[in-house]
Amino acid sequence: MKDFIASLPKAELHLHIEGSLEPELMFALAERNGIAIPYASVEDVRAAYAFSNLQDFLDIYYAGAGVLQTEADFRDLAMAYFERAAADGVVHAEIMFDPQTHTDRGIAFGTVIEGLLAAMAEAEARLGITSLLIMSFLRHLSEEAAFETLAMAEPWLDRIAAVGLDSSELGHPPAKFARVFAAARAKGLRLTAHAGEEGPPDYVHEALDMLGVDRIDHGNRALEDEGLVARLAAEGMTLTVCPLSNLKLCVVDDLARHPLDRMLAAGLKATVNSDDPAYFGGYVAENYRAVAKARGLSREHLVTLARNSFTGSFLPEGDVARHLAAIDAFEARA
Numbered sequence: 001m002k003d004f005i006a007s008l009p010k011a012e013l014h015l016h017i018e019g020s021l022e023p024e025l026m027f028a029l030a031e032r033n034g035i036a037i038p039y040a041s042v043e044d045v046r047a048a049y050a051f052s053n054l055q056d057f058l059d060i061y062y063a064g065a066g067v068l069q070t071e072a073d074f075r076d077l078a079m080a081y082f083e084r085a086a087a088d089g090v091v092h093a094e095i096m097f098d099p100q101t102h103t104d105r106g107i108a109f110g111t112v113i114e115g116l117l118a119a120m121a122e123a124e125a126r127l128g129i130t131s132l133l134i135m136s137f138l139r140h141l142s143e144e145a146a147f148e149t150l151a152m153a154e155p156w157l158d159r160i161a162a163v164g165l166d167s168s169e170l171g172h173p174p175a176k177f178a179r180v181f182a183a184a185r186a187k188g189l190r191l192t193a194h195a196g197e198e199g200p201p202d203y204v205h206e207a208l209d210m211l212g213v214d215r216i217d218h219g220n221r222a223l224e225d226e227g228l229v230a231r232l233a234a235e236g237m238t239l240t241v242c243p244l245s246n247l248k249l250c251v252v253d254d255l256a257r258h259p260l261d262r263m264l265a266a267g268l269k270a271t272v273n274s275d276d277p278a279y280f281g282g283y284v285a286e287n288y289r290a291v292a293k294a295r296g297l298s299r300e301h302l303v304t305l306a307r308n309s310f311t312g313s314f315l316p317e318g319d320v321a322r323h324l325a326a327i328d329a330f331e332a333r334a
């Protein structure tokens, strides 16, 4: 099963690049940039990664991102992710980045995105992984700040595939960002939003109705609303589910009770992703493995999840078809 999962061609659709900052790289960048961090060792950092909810994690995650200063830092960060992704059978990645985490501490938007774009070009040339960028707005900040971020992105809009919405969900409903999402859509960007991770099913309804999203990040709590499940299934809406994240942020109390296979059985287009792998204990293949073991998933389940990762991607139809054909060929060999 381990080899089957690692070699199954897959896309990763829910990955915060800042969440792939491993403690070793955090230390190396802190030293390179002369930045003090509140940890004595890599072990000390890992020991701090015990979270009881989303906010606990976000506080540590935003502090960790402070070591990222130069274009080379962002390139190194993304390259380290691509190396891990390649080993996990990822052939396409849609990467979220949070510009406000950096611009609010004086790092230029261009520094962030040029570093990421350099790594994306290298990953395609050297590792054969294609990738797209999703620019995420921090929902604990204002609508005005999101509009300022969209304006800052203007010179790079042809290099950004989509906008997203992340950070503290409770108290920051999708409706707060309806106008900036409409502006992003008018600029030709695709739309996604975290909804139903900690927030109620109503936030998922709002993401659909008021933001007009193309997919939902997480979506776990949609299962509390039968009508919403039926709607998501009827619309073929992709959910980017993150099992190890759900466990570490206490969205589920035990992976043995993770709803992934219930989502599939309900006709939902669920996918498996790593969210913030440096913080949650595993990259995408480890997420497939852990949830497969905990829920007794079959190979058929795993193949469905991988297929959903391509049909739910923002790739053009022809590329999706090519990736689905590669899965057919993989299945014929396996």
Ligand code: ADE
Residues within 6 Å of the ligand: 016, 019, 054, 166, 167, 168, 169, 194, 197, 245, 275, 276
């Ligand atoms: N930012 C990074 N990871 C996140 C998550 N799981 N939920 C909301 N915001 C995030």
Ligand code: ZN
Residues within 6 Å of the ligand: 014, 016, 166, 194, 217, 275
């Ligand atoms: Zn996320």
